Amino acid sequence: MAKAGSWPQSGVVVADDGGGTSAVWGECKGSGSKPYLAAAHLDGDGGPAYKCSCPSRKFPCKHVLALLSLWSQDTVAEREDRPEWVTTWLSGRVARQERASGAAASAPVDPDRAAATLRAREKTVAAGLEELRLWLHDQVDGGLAEVPKLGYGHWDRMAKRLVDAKAGGAASLVTQLPQNGGADRWPDRLLERLGMLHLLTDAYLAGEDGDPRFRAVLRSRVGIPTRSEEVLASGERVRDTWRVLGHRDAITPDRMRGRRQWLHGASTGRLALSLTFAPP
Numbered sequence: 398m399a400k401a402g403s404w405p406q407s408g409v410v411v412a413d414d415g416g417g418t419s420a421v422w423g424e425c426k427g428s429g430s431k432p433y434l435a436a437a438h439l440d441g442d443g444g445p446a447y448k449c450s451c452p453s454r455k456f457p458c459k460h461v462l463a464l465l466s467l468w469s470q471d472t473v474a475e476r477e478d479r480p481e482w483v484t485t486w487l488s489g490r491v492a493r494q495e496r497a498s499g500a501a502a503s504a505p506v507d508p509d510r511a512a513a514t515l516r517a518r519e520k521t522v523a524a525g526l527e528e529l530r531l532w533l534h535d536q537v538d539g540g541l542a543e544v545p546k547l548g549y550g551h552w553d554r555m556a557k558r559l560v561d562a563k564a565g566g567a568a569s570l571v572t573q574l575p576q577n578g579g580a581d582r583w584p585d586r587l588l589e590r591l592g593m594l595h596l597l598t599d600a601y602l603a604g605e606d607g608d609p610r611f612r613a614v615l616r617s618r619v620g621i622p623t624r625s626e627e628v629l630a631s632g633e634r635v636r637d638t639w640r641v642l643g644h645r646d647a648i649t650p651d652r653m654r655g656r657r658q659w660l661h662g663a664s665t666g667r668l669a670l671s672l673t674f675a676p677p
Contacts, residue, residue, distance in 0.1 A: 398425065399463040401472050405432070408476030409468065410487065421468045422483045425460050427451070434482055435460040438490055448486055511627060518563055518621055523602060525562020526619065529555065529571075530598045533591055541584050549575065559620075565649060566620030570594055637662035639669065652677055 407423030422436035435449040437457070447457040457465075467473050532555050552575050559568035574590055601615045617623075639660040646656050658671040 398459060399466040401467060404464070404467065404473075406480070407464065407467070407473045408479055409473050410479060410483070411475055420483070420487055421464060421473055422479065423464045423467075423473070424480075425463070433460050434480075435464050436483055436486060437461055437465055438487060446490060511624070515621070519616075521562055522564045522619055522621060525559050525564045526567065526598045526601055528558060528562075529564075529567060530595065530602070533595050533598070536591060537588075541587060544575070544587060545583075547575065551575075564620045566618050567594070567597070568620065569647075569649060570597075635662065635665060635667055635669070637665050637667065639663070648677075649674070 403426050404423045405426065408421070410420040410422070419440050420436060420438045422434075424432040424434055427433045431450075433449060433451045435451075435458075436447070438446040438448075447461045449458045449460050451458055451460055453459065464473070552571055556568040556571040559565070559571060570590070571594070574587060574594075597615070597618055601619055605612060613623075640663055642659040642661055644656055644658040646654065649655050654675045654677055656671075656673045658673075660669040660671060661667075662669070
C-alpha cells in the first residue's frame, strides 16, 4: 500500500506563509470501484488531524499511515491544484480553529473567580488529607504483619474518601499501596510508599509558604488540576516537532482512562508531558 503505484492522485499542500508542508493528501486504490480519500493536516493549532473515507475504526488508519510514509520518502509532490474534498476539509479545520480561538479570547478567565474556586477546592482537599494523615498513622501503629491478609476493600475505603474530597491523585497513590503484598521485601516497599504519602500530605498541609512552583507540583500530585482555560490564557506556548519518548496508560480511581505521554522537542530540546483522559 505504501507504494506510489497505489496512489494515482496525491499531493502536498504548502502553508500560506511558505513555512513548509501544511497537509498531504491522496486517493488510494481500494478493493471497490471508488478510491479511498486520505489526508493529514500537519500544522493545525490543535495538532495533526487525519481523514480517510475507508470504514476502518483505527485512527489514523493504514491508508493515512501509508500516505505519510510516502511523503516522508519525498515521493509525494507539491501541487497547486487539489480536489474539492481536500479544500473543503482543510477550510473546515481552519474555521473550527478560528472559532475556538475567538471563543477563548471573548471569554477570558476571571482571576478573582478562579482564585475563589481554587481556595474552595484546596479547603476540601485539605480536609481529606487530614483524614489520610490519621489513617497513615493508624497503619504504622497497627503494624504491617497483617497486610497480606487484608482485602482490597481496606485500601479502597480510604481511596474513596479521598475521591469524595476531590483528591484523586492521592486516592490513586493509596490504591497502589497493596500491589507488592506478596513480593519479596514487601514490608520495605510498603513502608516506603506509606512514607512518601505521609511526606506528600505534610508538605501540602504546610500551607502556601515556599516556592509557588513547588506548591503547584503538590496540587498536581494530590489531584487538583489546572483548568485548560487558565493554561490557554497564560501558559507558555512552544512550537516544535515533538518526539514521543514513551507513554503509560492507567485507570484513575473515578474509573477514567488516563494516558501520560512524555515528549522531547526536536529543535528546542524541551521536555513535555501530555495528559489526556477519557471515560471508560
